Amino acid sequence: MKRHLILHRLDLNIDVRKYEERYREQWEAFIDHSANGTFLHKRSFLEYHGDRFEDVSVMVWEGEELLAVFPAHQVGNQIFSHKGLSFGGWIFKKDLSSFSQTQIINSILEFYKNQEIKSLRVAPVPYYYGQEKGLNSLDYDSLGFEISDNKEVYLIEAPFVLKDKGKKKGVRRAVRKGLEVMEGEVSQVFWEKLMLPMYAAKIGKAPVHSWKEIALLSERHPGRIQLISAFLGEELLAGIVIFRHPRVIKVQYSAVTEKGKISRAMDLLMHYLMNLPNIHYIDLGTVYDGQTGKKLESLAYWKESFGAKTYFSFIYEFSFH
Incomplete structure (x- = not known):
């Protein structure tokens, strides 16, 4: 009451x-x-x-x-x-x-x-x-x-140290295969070729933001909304959309191709985020299914493997x- x-x-x-x-x-x-x-x-x-x-x-x-x-x-x-x-x-x-x-x-x-x-x-x-x-x-x-x-949020707090042996091995694998990381604006290619198919297959609904909304917000807030992407040559394998705050990186969206999974592209991108200067926290968001409310244990394990701990807001x- x-x-x-x-x-x-x-x-x-x-x-x-x-x-x-x-x-x-x-x-x-x-x-x-x-x-x-x-x-x-x-x-x-x-x-x-x-x-x-x-x-x-x-x-x-x-x-x-x-x-x-x-x-x-x-x-x-x-x-x-x-x-x-x-x-x-x-x-x-x-x-x-x-x-x-x-x-x-x-x-x-x-x-x-x-x-x-x-x-x-x-x-x-x-x-x-x-x-x-x-x-x-x-x-x-x-x-x-x-x-x-x-809301249970997964948060990585500085100093960022990648301790998980599997993740460190994944980063080395991505580097050996020649993957490169790029920072830039959120591209329509990433949104339509990686993000939307992943959401349709795994979540069954569209992302909270549309491509036009993300593009508009990026234009209004230069440098605040960025795509950190992994390429093999000209091929886009994975990307993480971040909202960049003075002390915090908020991981807003992420998507990876099957080839990117094999190449451990996401491990490389997370390692890149953990080495950005002047960042005190990386906010990885929740691990609950938005439709069923069920905790996604595999997603929780993935976030914990980068050193994330839970925080309740x-x-x-x-x-x-």
């Missing part, structure tokens, strides 16, 4: 405003210099699928200073942050105290309460994406939230009176 807690009284002079187009420039600049924002939270990313979501994002001000933004959308009388993203959450200004962060969250809850909202669900930014430590130490229980769901829900 969900608890219905009284919202905390606000002591700060905080003004919560619904996002409007006239605030676009301020929103975008804020994300770039925030404590925990990513390019996923920019309007240029959020709005690529704006026709699917009723945007009810808010901005939190104290006087003329922007303290936080909250990307969100509404379904009926429920608020979500955010079903169109891997995670949404409260995006804070740097160097805010935990007390100030708590007051900001309460001000956002008060704003939505006045809109006759029934509940709010939020998937906060995982701690390892943030520029500051401690942002996941917020006491959601005392704020009146309950855990409504959780939580979705919190607040029920209004």
